[in-house]
Structures are given as structure tokens and as C-alpha cells.
Amino acid sequence: MVRLQADAPEQYAALFAKHEHRKGLPDLEGSEHGVVMRFAPNPSGPLHIGHARAAALNDAYVKQYGGRYILRIEDTDPKRVDPDAYEMVKEDIAWLGLGITETVTQSDRLPLYYDLCRQLIERGGVYVCTCDNEHFKELKQAKVACPCRDQPVETGLALWEKMLTHGFAEGEVTVRVKTDLQHPDPAMRDFPIFRILDAPLHPKKADAFVYPLMNFSVVADDHLLGVTHVIRGKDHIANTRRQRYIYDHFGWKVPVYRHYGRMGIEGVVLSTSQMRRGIDDGVYSGWDDIRLGTLRALARRGISPEAVKNAMLAIGIGDTDISFSWDNLFAENKKLVDPVANRYFFVPDPVTATITGAPHHVAHAQLHPGDAARGVRTLTFSGSVLLPGAELRPDVTMVRLKDLFNVSLAWDGATPSFTYAGDWLADARAAKAHIIQWLPAQESVPCTVLTPDGEMTGACEPAVRSELGRVVQFERVGFVKIDAVSENRIRAYFTHT
Template sequence: MDQELRERIEREAEKHALMNAVKHGGEADVGAIMGPLMGENPEFRPHGDEIPGVAGGVIARVNDLTPEERRDRLAELAPELLAELEADDEEDDRVLPDLPNAEEYEEIRMRCAPNPNGPWHLGHGRMPAVIGTYKELYDGWFLVRFDDTDPETKRPDLEAYDDILEDIEYLGFEPDETMKASDRLETYYEHARELIEKGGAYTCSCPGEEFSELKNDGRPCPHRDKDAGTTLEEFEAMIDGEYESGEMVLRVRTDIEHKNPALRDWVAFRLIDTPHPREEAAEYRCWPMLDFQSGVDDHLKGITHIIRGIDLQDSAKRQRFVYEYFGWEYPEVVHWGHIQTDEYDVALSTSTIGELIRKGELDGWDDPRAPTLQSVRRRGIEGEAVTEAMVELGTSTSNVDLAMSSVYAKNRERVDDGATRRFLVRDGVEYPLTGDHPETAEPPVHPDHEDRGTRHIPAGEAALIEPVDVPDHGERVWLKGLGCFRHERDTLEYTGDDIEAVREGGVDVIHWVPADESVPVRLRTMDGDVEGRAEPGFVESEVDEVVQFERIGFARVDRVAGRAAAGTSGSDPRDEGEKSESVAYFAHP
């Protein structure tokens, strides 16, 4: 790395370090600035292995400043960033728009209606995050209704019911009521009978392709004028299982010449031979379509506001025909765009993730490579951080991207203050330590909390450091908490220099572990597993504790020498292997 490039990296690192320290009111951290530093300066990426060492010295100087000095220095280097921070401080916390016509309702009642065909991916979390937040804003009512009336195409997963409720709790909410649509078949049958008597539905035995052709031409099928008595008899025969799957359906009578063919005489009930996986619902064969079932339930539960994808605009239009027959008032509807997220190679799709698990390409729903709520939870990301990031996306009809960096930033604010600092060396290179160096390193448990004391790390006779941190021969390096060493003849020789070597001499600050007394740790990441060695005190960590591996990032402790986390899925096939190995899940920088 030439001197000009090094100086540019130092300038940019200082700007981001100051931004990080001022924003969070604490000390800057290498892991926290690496993402924005590399993102804004793609030309730095070929030198990614060297940059943490360069940035470490800069951050040490920034952390030596008082809060006032940091703010003044940021105003000097990047006044626009300071202005942005100040604007953020003044911004109203309420980022969701007002619900339409909310003042007209005594109580705001909303529902989240998941299909329990598998655990939730990240995109699913948006609905309960927003609805739960609206409930708090309006002191409203929140229903979770499992729309599980398709036992064939979107076959329910019996474990998913509880998994989804756990995800909602993880996001920070508790529904006022929970129900399963598959428990309510008789309710839907009663409303179908009433609709038939009102002239709003008829039974149809047209083959699918034949009806499609008639519908697209705006021509009625020959069964459309069937009298209510005959329709009722045939509908009862559907309920009693006297027809084969596909032989008969019940259609809602709409406008056969409607300009939108999708709204013409749509199917309300069909026959499915595949038994429902829930024992309580396994006897039923006549199942409502989602638009009928959901429409009836929304009315009966007094739902005032519905949030749904913009691709489901036709659902509201279909349901309005049913509401008009019954004389019901349709709820307010908010449509929003699709959500995608970055950083993952796997699509936000329950079926896609499930297939990768079946193929063995993912270890389970909580594999760190899976874009699921179970995964981010096991990585140590708090649900409230996910919720805050989701809420900030708003309810725009445009498609939106959830930047995981936003989730990470919000989680960092939550976990940083309590996270014990630890050293973890990946792919360590061993160097003997020579000279009259201290016998024990005393880095702080937390740099912002002197009252929490220091960690005691025996120096031993040799240290492990990461390959990217090995200094050139004759160059010095600062082993954090231990002191300054010079690389001489494949050893690290203690020089006795004080901290001014870092502040003024450009000496890089690096993490390290004693070669003899360090402990093995497998770090599970989105890019695969990494084997490393941690400082001896890591074995004192509690399972589920979030620690910060200095210069690497935050991680949740999953297992310490045989102490596995209670309630984890056990989906990692290696969990049944060597129990003496410690395991941590990487959360974020």
C-alpha cells in the first residue's frame, strides 16, 4: 500500500470514526465503520485485508478525543455529516403515516393473516412490525389469523403455527387474539348458504379451461341462472363430499362483463381431496378460497384497516361484491409494495428456503445464510431492531429494499453498551514473544465502562495474530492491552514504547490471543463457518450472551464447551458432534 493511498484511507476512516462516535455518544469501533467506509470507497476493496489495521490507529486517536473535540473535528472534516446527524436528532419518531379515516372508528382493529406453510422469512416480519406499531400508536386491537384453508397447494406446516407466534413475540408484540381459519369451516358454510339465498352465488361444473374461455369473452356459463334451491342442494353435496376434486365449485355472481376479467364470477369454494394436516380439520373436503374466507372473517372480527400487498388489489375488489350482498361496510385498505433485502444470496421465499434445507444446502431455518427471522434471532439481533427498520420503510406502494445495514445499526445501539469485548483470531499465525513484556494483558471489559474492570489475558511465550496483521520485518505493531512489539527474525520483540507510538508513530493496533491458552471457537457467518481461537476468558461467557469480537464484530454465544442454548432449533447437524467446541453466531460489524 503506497503512502498516498494510506493517507486517503486514514482521512476517510477518521471521518467515519467521528461520525460513529458522535452518533452513538461513545467510542468508535473498527467493525462499525468498515461497512460504510468500504461502501463509499469501492477503490479501497482490493486492500480490504490491510484496512482494519490502518483504521485501528485512526480510531485510537479519535477515541482519545473528548466528545466536544470529536464533534468539532467532524464539523471541520465533514460538516454535511454533522448536519445530517443533527437533523436526525430532531426528526419525529413517528415515521408511519396516519391510518386513513382513523378518527371515524371507536377502536382501530387490524389483523395479520399468515399462511402457516413454513417459518417466516425476513419479509414476513414487516406486517406484524407495522401492525403492532399501529396498535401501539392508536391503542388498538391486533388479531393473528392463520389463513390455512389450502391443504394442498400451500399445505400448512404443523410446526409453523407456533414458530410464527414466536416470531411475532420476538419482534416485540403480543396479539390480542389468535385464531385458525381451518377451525371455522362451518362459519364459512353458513355464510355461503346465506349468500346463495341472496342470489349471490351459484354452483358451476364447467371445466376450468371452458369457464376461462367464457369468462374472458364476457359470456356467462350455462349454470349462472341456476335457482337458489338447486345451488343449495349441490353446495350441500360438495360439503358432503359427493363430488370429486375439480368437478364442482361455488362461484360468487359478480358482473360477467366487468372490465377486469379477474373479477368475473370468481370461485368462493372448491373441493380438495388432500386431507388437512391438522387432525381437527382433516375430515373437510370443501374449502373456501382465501378471498371469501378472509372477507367473511374481516367483517366478523370488526377489522377496520387492512394492509396488503399492492399485487392483491383485486382481492379487495372481489370481496366488495360479497360485502355488497350482505350490506357490510368494507374496511379501509392500505396497499404497499414488495420488500426485498440485501446481503443474502437466497430469495425471500418460504418454498425456496425449504427446498434448500431439504437438499442440505442450508442447515436449517436458523442457518446464518438463510434470510429468516429464526436466523437473525440466533445471530443475536434483537427483534426490536428488525421492527424499527421495518417501520422506517413506511407503507409506500413502491417496492422497498430493507438494508441489513439499517438493522445492524439499530441492533448495535441496543447491544453495544452491554457487550463484553473479546479477542478472536481467525487463521492465526504464531509468533514467539520476546523481550521484557508484561506477563498479562489488561484490556478493558468495555471501553466506555471503566467500572466493569479489565480482562486478564496471559501473554504466554507466543501470540497468535491474523495473517493480515503481520507487520513487515522491522515494523512495529501494538498488541492491544499488552504493548508495542517489533517484528524481528520471525518473532515479536517487545519495545517498551508507550501509547504515543500509536497516536503519533502510525503503529497499527491489532488484536491477538496467547497461543497456548486460547480456546477454539467456530464462528458461524453468512459466508460460511470460520475457525478461530479466542482469549481464555471466552469460556466464562454465558450462552445467548452477545459479545463483541474486537475489530471483527458482534456475535451471539451459542455454545461454550458443551453449554448449548436452550430453545435453539438444533438444525445444525454439527451440534451433535464434538461438544467441547465453542460456537458463536456472527451478528454484524
């Protein structure tokens, strides 16, 4: 091996390159001339952490290879459309910072789908099936063609025309793709691509009643929009197989597909219907309630969009089922937030302490320990302070108030008395005293820190009021997002430690 290194350094290097940790996403075949990819949510509610994976992965590949990134709103099922969701999805995508280059909405494109369906009838690739649904299922299970399958093209076109002019009621007719009735997977056999829906009315297209099914509109749009690569969950593997039949009937080029595995997410509610019910019942405060897994809830908790994207990219496109790790997300977020978050004192469960023998003193505490240029907060000591109750236990005889001075504790039973014990940090170190946060008794604002499973009450520096909407670090507590500020109260959400 040593000789190889000497005789053929390139070969030697190549051998070892293989074992370096590969960074970034795996290459996509056929990406030499750029890519066209899409993110295709269903507008049934706001985006959640599960959507973020597809959104971030596609986004990253478009950035890597160059090309177009299409946002396609898939609203072809009026039952699953929430009119408010169009706007929410738009907001969520803006928050995530995706490089979307164009947006299309499928309900605007129904005529396109109708036209392509007619072409497919003419090609003999599909047929208009008027069989009873249950009956068709039986035939399908038995691998037997239904009578409609052999209809002449003219009949198919006539029935299609009758569909479009509302000559059928809901449930009476469906357009089916000719696949392979002998296919071992019944899910592949002559699946439907159009149906009639009389109710509910589509919130954006009240006059529509012939709707394409997802397997058709997706193929039509992927082709029409020039989509080259599709990255989506493995729940679509069967759909990919089905969609191939449509591509074949048209003679179209099939995009490159990658299907990533299922991502289990614990600790938050993700089901749109469950979230909506909870909001309606008043269990949740809204779509951004921090117990939910929506992107807006993460934003409210102080998670940055970059952290979300980074966490998703680290997970990648593997087809293994995985469980999403909040720890990893928090770690990504901490990397981003630690350098920029200002530091403040928050005293949980405050106890008022009057310190005898202490001179008046003005403390200057750095806004950020790594960046002196940011300046300091000024805290004036004039006799009484608020201290964290948890630090005052009968075995504690000395504490150091951070950036101030040392205090010794004398215990009369369970009641402590506090005495000034000098300014020297070295004394506190020698006594192994905790260096704790404190607040001037006269200069503090009541503050509540909400966590997904409870709340901490206490007080914080008045200056925190100026940090509304930002993430700060409450020293010795953790990072929090300042959510609401009023004259006499501050509310914050706990982000992570």
C-alpha cells in the first residue's frame, strides 16, 4: 500500500477518497443539463414538518444542479381543499425560503386535463366505464375485463362528451386506464383517472364537476411543465408504477423518481383533521400552537427555517423508515441561534432577597459573551434582588450573582439570610459557589416561559421587551423566543437548551 502511494499517487488517493464521509445529497442521474423539480402540496391546511422534507430536498437539488422549482397546488379534490390553505401554504413556503421559480394551481388547469383525456381515448389508452363500482372491484379481483373496456373509440368519446356536459351523476361513471388485468398487484389493474363530483363545490371553481384523479393530473402536469426529477415519499411507489402506464399510452418520457422512506414524528400533532378539530374545539390556540407540528408552530417556538432545511437535508433521501429526531433539529438550530442570540437573566420561581452589607453597585453584563461589540445590559443593585428559588437550598452557603458579587447564606431553619461576601470571583470559585442569574427587585418584569408540556413562571430583565419576535438566551435556562410583550408581562416560548 505504501508502494502504491509512491508509484501511483492518484490511484492511492482514489482508494481513500472512497472512504471519506460523503457530504451532501447523492447525485441524481440525468441531471447534467439542470433539473426541473416540483413541490406539490395539497391545500388542506398549513405545511408541517413532514412537508418540509420534500420541500427541502427538492429545493436543494434544484440549487445544486440549477433549473426550475415549481410549486404545484394539487387541489383536484374539493373535499380536501381548505380555501385558507392557499394563503397559508404560500406563507409557509416563503418562511422556509424555498427557491420556487413558478407556481401553478391544478384547479386552473382542468381544460388541459380534459383535452389530454380526450387524446387518450382516441389513442385507445383509456375507456369510459359505467360499471357499478362494487361490480368493477369484483371483476378486477378476478382479473376480468369489464364490458366497457372494449368500447370503440367513438363510444368512448361520446361518453366522455356526456360526462363533460353533466350527462352523468356522481358515481355513475369513471374514466379508466387500460393497464394489465393480469398484473399480480390488483392496485395496478385499470385504475381510474377521472370521476364526477357534484358536491362539495370547489372553493375556487364552483362550476367544475369532472375532476381528474391525482394519478392523471400529476402525469399531465409533470409532462406539461417539463419535470425531470421527482422526489417524494415511498407511499407513492405504487402511484409511480401506475403513472408509467399513462406515460406509455402517450409515449412520453418518464421522469427520474426517488422515493424516500416514512418519517415517524413523535411529540406533535400532524394530522390536519385532528389539528383542525382541536382548533375548533379550543384545545389549540391556532395553527401555530406549539404542540402542533406545523412550520408556523416551529417558527413560533424559535426554530429557524434554515435549521429545518438543514435537518431535512441531513436525513436525506434514504428509503429506510426513520424516526425524526428533535434533538438533531435543535442541534441544527442551536448552531444558528447561539452566535446571534442576546443573553438575559430570567429568574424562575423568584425569591426576594435583601442583601445586607452590600454597597450600591451597577452591573454591566454582556449581551453576548463572544461579541463584546454588542455592548452590555445595565443592572442596578440597590439592596434587594430576585433569585432563583431552586438555588436556595439549606446546604448552600454561598452563591455568586453573575456579573455582581458574592453572597453568603446563613440558615435559620428553612429561612436564609443574605450577606454581602465580597467582589472576588476567586472566592466564589474557591467555595465552589454556583454563579447564578439575578434581577434587581425593583427592575424586573414578570415573565412566563411556555414549553410544550408546561410553563415556567418568573421574571426577566425589562430590556427583554426590545427583543419581541427574536430568540434570546435566558442564561442557565435555555433559548427562548419572545412571543408577546406588554407593559407588565412578557411571554416567551422555550426553544431548546
